[in-house]
Amino acid sequence: MATQDLLEQCLKAFREQQAKYQVYKNYYEGKHDILKNYKFSESRANMKIVVNWFKKFLHDELAYSLNNPVNYIDKTGNGKYIDRIDTDFSTWEKVHNHKLMLKASTFGHAYELRYLKDGVFSAGVLTPLNTFVLEGNDVDKTVQLAMHFYKENQFSDKEKVDVYLPNKIVQHYEVEEGDKLKNLGHSEHAFLTVPVKVVEANLERISMLDDLKPLIDSYNETLSNMVNELSDFRMALLKLVGTKFEGEDDVALMIKQGVIQLNTGSDVDYIIKNLPDQFANSTLKEIKENIYKQASQIDTNEKMQSNTSGSALQGRLITLTNKCATIHTMLEQCIKSRLKDYFYFLNVSDGIVYDYRFIKQKFTMNVPTDILMLADAFSKLKDGFALTTLYSLFPFVENPQMEYKKFLKEREDMMGNEEDLDAIKVDDPVA
Structure with a gap:
C-alpha cells in the first residue's frame, strides 16, 4: 500500500x-x-x-x-x-x-x-x-x-x-x-x-509543439498583422484640395448621392497606404516553409509537375514516412505489453497458456496502393511464402488468418457444388 x-x-x-x-x-x-x-x-x-x-x-x-x-x-x-x-x-x-x-x-x-x-x-x-x-x-x-x-x-x-x-x-x-x-x-x-x-511518442517523449511553437506564433502574428493592415486600408482618408465641407451633413449627402460638386481649381483624392505586400508575403511564405520542414511534413496543396516520377514522390515522403514509422514502433511496444496483460487475463479466466511474444504486429501505411502490382507479386511469391504473410500485404485485409480460412471455405464449397453437379445424370428429371 x-x-x-x-x-x-x-x-x-x-x-x-x-x-x-x-x-x-x-x-x-x-x-x-x-x-x-x-x-x-x-x-x-x-x-x-x-x-x-x-x-x-x-x-x-x-x-x-x-x-x-x-x-x-x-x-x-x-x-x-x-x-x-x-x-x-x-x-x-x-x-x-x-x-x-x-x-x-x-x-x-x-x-x-x-x-x-x-x-x-x-x-x-x-x-x-x-x-x-x-x-x-x-x-x-x-x-x-x-x-x-x-x-x-x-x-x-x-x-x-x-x-x-x-x-x-x-x-x-x-x-x-x-x-x-x-x-x-x-x-x-x-x-x-x-x-x-x-x-x-518518441524516445525523448517530446511533443511536436516543442519545436513548432515559436514558428506557429510567428505565423499567426504575421498573418494577423497583414489582415489588420488590409482592414485598416478600408479606412482611407478623403483628401480635399482647394475646398472644404461646411458640416457633417455635406459629407452624409455626398455619400448618399455619390456626387460631389467642386469649385474651379479644387481636387478630391484618397490618402491610402503603400503596403509592402511583397515583403509580408515572402516572410509568411518563409515561416510556412520552415514549419513544414520542422514538422517533417509535405504541403499536399503544392502544385507539382505532371511528369513527376513515383521515385520522386516517394523521396518527398521519406521524412514523413520515417516519422510515421516511429509512431508504429512506439505503438508496437505498447501492443506487446497489452498482449502480455491480455494473455495473463486469459490464463486466469480460461486457463489458456500462451507466450505473447509469438504474436507479431504488422502495420500498413495509409497510402494509395497499386493492387495490380501486389497481385503480381502475390502470384510470383506464393510458392515461397506463407499465404497469410502475403495476405497481410493488402491494406484492405484486416485479419490475414481469417481471410485465408474464408478462402479455404469458399474453395471447399465450390468443390462440393462441382461434385453435386457431376453426380446428376443427363436423363435424370429436373425437379
Missing part, C-alpha cells in the same frame, strides 16, 4: 505537471498565445488569426499511420489465438490506438489503462492532464504506481483519485481542500503489475 506522504508528494508533482502540459491542450484546441498577447491598437483593426498547424499535422500523421488496422500474425502458425484477439479487440482497438497515439503525439507521451469490462479485456486512454505515473529508476523505468484524477460526474466539482498499485490493488481517495487526500477504501484490478503503461 502506498503511504499518505508519498501520495501527497505525487499529488504536488501532478499539479506542476498539469500546469506544464496545459499549453499542449490549448494549442491543439486552437487557444494560441496570440489570443491573449496580441498588441491592441486604439482605433485600428485588432483581428487575431489562428492557423492550427499543430492539430493539422497530428491528424495528418495519424491518418497516414493508423487508418489501416493492425494485422496480427502468429509466428507458430496457430490461428486460434489470432481469432481470439480479433474477437476481443475488434470492437474497440482501432479507435483506441488512434486516440492513444493522438494523445501521445500531442503531449509527448500518454498512458494506457487496462481493465475488464463485462468480463472482457479492454483499454482506455489517459493523459498527463489527468494522470500521474511514478516510475522507478531502473533501466526499464518500471511503473510503481499510477494516480488517475477525475470528477465525480459532469455536474460535480468533487475530485476523486484512483491509485493503481501492483498485485491487483486499487486505492480510492477524494481530494479535499488544500490538496489533502481522504481515503475511501480500496478494491482490486485484474493484473499483477500496475495496469497503467506509459506510451511514448
